[in-house]
Amino acid sequence: GAVVSQHPSWVICKSGTSVKIECRSLDFQATTMFWYRQFPKQSLMLMATSNEGSKATYEQGVEKDKFLINHASLTLSTLTVTSAHPEDSSFYICSAGAAGGTDTQYFGPGTRLTVL
């Protein structure tokens, strides 16, 4: 299957700082990428849809000014958690689908964010 990477794999930051997470499709081009958040013992929750060259579409209840998404190229999307607080501590996962076809979504390994 296609390979999706995320960087960093884990990050610890102080409250009030901003953190950027990168999601890359390594062997295919992705016009659309998705960002999910997962709290302990819970399922994945879709946060937003990232479209290359246009604004992201956020799910209801997700603050677009707090979770900034940029999809500047067909292989890279970034999620920036601005002014992070302890309640933002979570496992952030991205997925990407190859353009065309049935666009099966492939997931990155996830980024563990801990806000102190």
Place this chain on the structure above:
Amino acid sequence: DAKTTQPTSMDCAEGRAANLPCNHSTISGNEYVYWYRQIHSQGPQYIIHGLKNNETNEMASLIITEDRKSSTLILPHATLRDTAVYYCIVRVAGGNQGGKLIFGQGTELSVKP
């Protein structure tokens, strides 16, 4: 909301077949059935998907009922490394019709020696 119903947990003996059921009684004609699994603290892994015909790949088989209201994922010879949460998801595939994956709670499969 997720459009599928799965048992919360299942056990399976190592080396035996694991049969994971999924109900999707409100599935639309243009929706595929996708299966993913998530091993602890990792991103979900794609397993298989299908529309109405049974499908098989190197990982698993997918059996979809004729009315498409339910399906079963079969791991033919389960190993300890197959212990994971398995998610059944219905989704419109292709084009720009959102393509979103909405995750339910999944089935926690425990493969025991």
